[in-house]
Amino acid sequence: MNLSHLNSIQQRAVTSTEGPYMVIAGAGSGKTSVLTHRIAYLLEAAHINPSNILALTFTNKAATEMRQRIENMVGPAAKNLWLGTFHSIFARILRKEADRLGYPRNFTIYDTDDSRALLRSIIKEMNLDDQVYKPYVVLARISGAKNRLITAQAYANSALYQADDESARKPHLGTIFLKYVDRCFKAGAMDFDDLIFNTHQLLRYAEVLYKYQECFRYIMIDEFQDTNMAQYAIVKDLAMLHKNICVVGDDAQSIYAFRGADIHNILNFEKDYATLSVIKLEQNYRSTQNIVYAANSIISHNKAQFKKVVWTDNDVGEPIDLIRATTDAEEGRLVAASIYESRANHKLRNNDFAILYRTNSQSRAIEEALRKMNMSYRVVGGMSFYQRKEVKDLLAYLRLLINPNDEAALKRIINLPKRGIGANSVDKMVTAATDHAIPLWKVVCHASSFLGSRVGNTIEEFAAMIQQIAAELSQRDAYDIASCIAKRSGLLKELHEDKTVEGLGRYENVQELLNGVKEFTTNPENEDTSLAAFLQEVALATNADTVDQEVTDKITLMTIHAAKGLEFAYVYVVGMEEGLFPSQLMLESRADLEEERRLFYVAVTRARQRIFLTYAMTRYRFGRLKHCEPSRFITEIDPAYLQMKTQRALQVAHSEGYARRLVSSIARNAQKPPQQTHAMNNFQPSDMTHIEVGMQVAHPRFGRGTVCQLDVSGDVRKAKIDFVDFGEKTLLLSFAKIKILDRIPE
DNA sequence: ATTTATATCTTTTTT
C-alpha cells in the first residue's frame, strides 16, 4: 500500500488502526483522503474482512464518493463494507430486527411532509389551534426530543418539559407527541429521527447489541461534528467491545446544530475515551494563503473552538473580491459577467465555478442572469425529483402496497384520482380505527359497516384493487407491479389526459419514476431488488446526491450546506446581506451567530483560488422590494484580505439598476388600476435624488430616446429623455407609456 | 363532493 503522497501526520492517521482516535481535520487538509486510505489500509495491510468495518457518513454523496475511491484502491472488496449514512445503515439494521420492536419488516419511512401532515391531522383531531401548534414547530420539538433519546412518555411525564411548554403556551405538546408516536407505530412507519432513535432502542437488547458489537470491529465516523447525541450514543455502544473507533471532524465546520448536531460530542469525546489519541491535520492543501487566512479571521470571532491553526504552503493568491450590486437581478448579472470574464482570462471551465447561497430561493435571480448570457449551469438541491407531487403520488401507491397501514400514503391517494371519497370519510375511518383499536386498513376493507354502503362500497372497491395487486407482489417484479398500479389506479390516465405543458412534464416524471424502478430492479449491484428496498432508497435519497459526474461542464449553484465536502477553483458567495446571511431568524432569536459564522467559513474554504462575495442593496423578498444592509460578516474579515471592486463600474451599475426598476415599475403601473401601485410606493431609492442613466426607451409620441437623468425625489418621477427627433424632453413618467428597450452598448 | 374565491404565510439550512 502506497502512502508516500501523504504527509507524516496523515500517514499516522491512516495506520493507527487500534484503539480510539480523533482526527481533527481542518478544511482542505485531506480528510477524505485519510479516511479512504485508512479503510483501504485496514483491508489490505491488516487483512480485515470488509464486513467487519463500519464507516458512517452524513450524506449519500459522501458515502458513494468514498466507496468509489476505496474501490479504486482495493477492488470489489469495497462492496461488502458497512459504508453509508447513519440513516441508511441504521435502516438496514432495523429492517433485519424490526420485529423485536413490534414493527413490520416492511416499515415505511415518513419524510418531513408525511410527518407534518400527520401532525396536522392530530392537532385538528384534538381541536387545538394550529396557529399555536404549528406543525413544523411541533415537529421540531419532537425531533429535538428524539435526538436526545427522550421518549414520548418521558417527555409527557417530565415536569420540566411540562413547565417549559406551558410557559410557551403549548401545554398539549406532550400529548401530541404521544399520539404522534402511537400513530406512526400503528401505521408501521418511522420518521427520519426514528431511524436513529429506534436503533438505539434496539441495542438495548443485549444479544442484539453483542451481535453488532462483534460485527463492527472497526468503526469510523466522518463529519463527526455533525452527529447528534443519539447517533453518538449508538456508536459509543457499538464501539464498547473492540474500542477501535476513529472519528474525523472539524468543529469549525459544524453547521447542523439546527438538526440536533451537538458540538459537544467532539469536545467531550476525550472524556469518554481515556486512552484517546488526537491527531490534528492543520495543513491546508486546497486554498491560497489569502483564502485560508481570511477564513481564519472569520472564525476567530467565535468563542468555543478546538485549538487548531490551519495554515498553508500555497501561493498568496488574490485578495477576496467584494462586489456590490443594486438589486438581486443585478447581482446575478454581475456574477455572470465576472464568471464569463474569468473563464476567458484564466482558461477555466464551467466546472471550476460554484455559486453558493444561504437559501435555495436565491438561485432564481442568478439562474435568470446565467440563462440570459447562455452559460450552462446546474442547480443542486431545491425541489428534488422525489418531492414532486405526481412522483410522490405514485410512490404513495407503492408504499400502500407494501404497507397498507401507511396512513400518510393512504390519505394522499385514496381520492386520487377523484373517486368521491372526501376528507370527511377518511377522518371517520381514522377515528373508527382508534376507537375500535384496530388497524386502519381493516376499517378501509370493511368501510361499509362503518360509514354506510354509499361511500363504503366505493372505498371497499378501492381497497380490493390495492389488495389484488398486493397479492401478486411476490410473483411479479417490482417494475411490473409499479406500472400495473400506475395504470389500474387511473393515475397515469389522468395525467395523460392533461395536455398542458406542465401536465406533459408530470406524465414524463411518472414515467421516469417507473424507469427508475426498472433500473433499480435490474441493477446487478443491488442485492435486494424488492419494491420495499426501492422505497427505502428513495425515502433516504436527497436532492443533493444527484450522481452527476463531471461529464458535463457546468457552473454549480447550491446552498452552502450542500457544498460541504466539495471544492472549486472560484467560489461566489452571493447574498451577503444582514438578514439573509446571517439569517433573519438567527438575528431575531437571541442565539449567537457562531453557527452562521461557521457556515460562512465553510463557504469560503471551498475555494482553491478565488473568492467573490456579493451583496445587493435592494432585494425582492415575499414579492416586496426591501432595502438591504451588507452582512456584518464582511466587516469581520481582516481587511488585509479584502478588496472592493472599482467604484466607477459600480456607480454605473448602481444607477442603471435603480432606473430600470423604477421606469419599468412606472410603465407597468400606468396600465394598472390604482390599488396595484403599492409596489411603486414602496420603492425607496435611499438618498438619491438624481440618477444618471443610459437606457433606451420608446414613447408613443416622441419615438425612441435615451433616459439621461431621472428625478426620484419624493413622489416626483420625472425623467429627462433625449429623443432622436425631438431633442431633450422632461416627462412625468406616470403619464407616459414608456417601453424599455435594451441598454445601449457603451 | 367539488370547484372557486379569499386569506394567510412563507424562507434557513437536510437525513
Place this chain on the structure above:
DNA sequence: AGATATAAAT
C-alpha cells in the same frame, strides 16, 4: 410572488 389553507359557492 407563489404556495397552501380556509371559506364560500356551486
